[in-house]
Amino acid sequence: MASSTSLSGVESDNRLLSSLSIVPGVLLLAGIGYAAKILERSLNTYAKTHHWTFPNIEYVLWAILIGLVISNTLAIPKVFQSGIATYEFWLKLGIVLLGARFVLADILKLGGISLALVVIEITLSLALMTFLGRLFKLKPKLISLLAIGSSVCGVSAIIAAKGAIDADDEDSSFAIAAILALGALALFTFPAIAHSLHMNDVSYGLWAGLGVDNTAEATAAGALYSDSAGKVAVLAKTARNAMIGFVVLAYAIYWAGRGQAEAVTNKAAFLWKKFPKFILGFLLISLLVSFHVFSRGQVASLGNLSKWAFLLTFAGVGLRTNFRAMSKQGLRPFIVGALGEILIACLTLGLVVCANRIWGL
């Protein structure tokens, strides 16, 4: 009895210590995020008072840039690492709270359009990446990982698929590095292209949600254009994320059929396990707002809490992007990824332009 009590005491001490270990990194994320917000405001004020023509650089870009500079010029001490890794938690939290800024009617309209486009995008992306992977003679499972990562939802999809199709660590690292590097590039290229094409917020948001693979980068790419484009990008990306289970299941069955992965016995349980649960939270908050559970001021507060959570995410996006580490991952998977992503970006842009003509976004 005494030993079990002391054992559980040690366990709870360990849990407390591991919870405390995230504090420095979270403080770093918050510090960078807040510095970005202050930079945006003070530069704008300075430019206005001195009658400068200075482009309005949003806090999103500042947060990413500061993070990028730190991660690519300094060696970030280990003490910050576990806290920096929480950026994914802040992303999910931000998305769930963002549900407050959508009423169900918006979700049904935009979500319906997004879902239709997502199905087309996934089919085209899977076919395209498989074709390119075979053309460049990549390993079959690496092709599967790249196809899943670029068609569904980036890193999470690759991690989900890795276990399901029994891919090796090296292939997963290749695929993840390619997706992350291309996501970082998309942050700068997508808004620039959209500005040159004078895209409206809804069209651009849809494009960013469909064309940028990783959820954090898709959210940031949307927010870099405008607040409402950011909202739409998250919705489109969420619709894409919802498909993760189906795509991974299809690949798992394919590889199991070839005797190179474990067979899936309970498909419903598999789908539920892979389903991103934060989508349910997003829908629940939106449902509560649609039924006027919150006052207008409270909805604004929830929207602001979501923005604070995203601020930490954007700082994390910059901090975890290390170009030197990415360059070590090899050129061939990157070329396949880059070619595929460019073609997918063009295809999704075409899809959004068509959707705009049909539904008048």
Add this chain to the structure above:
Amino acid sequence: MSTTENTTSSSKGNLLSLDTWAVIVALVLALAVRFDILKNVPW
């Protein structure tokens, strides 16, 4: 990368996945806002 892994499946040490934690924290915050424990969150 470890946090990403938690996205899709619960890690061995934690009973709940990262997604579930995000939903729980969001709901707690929503309740705090609904019952005016958190008022007028600035941006």
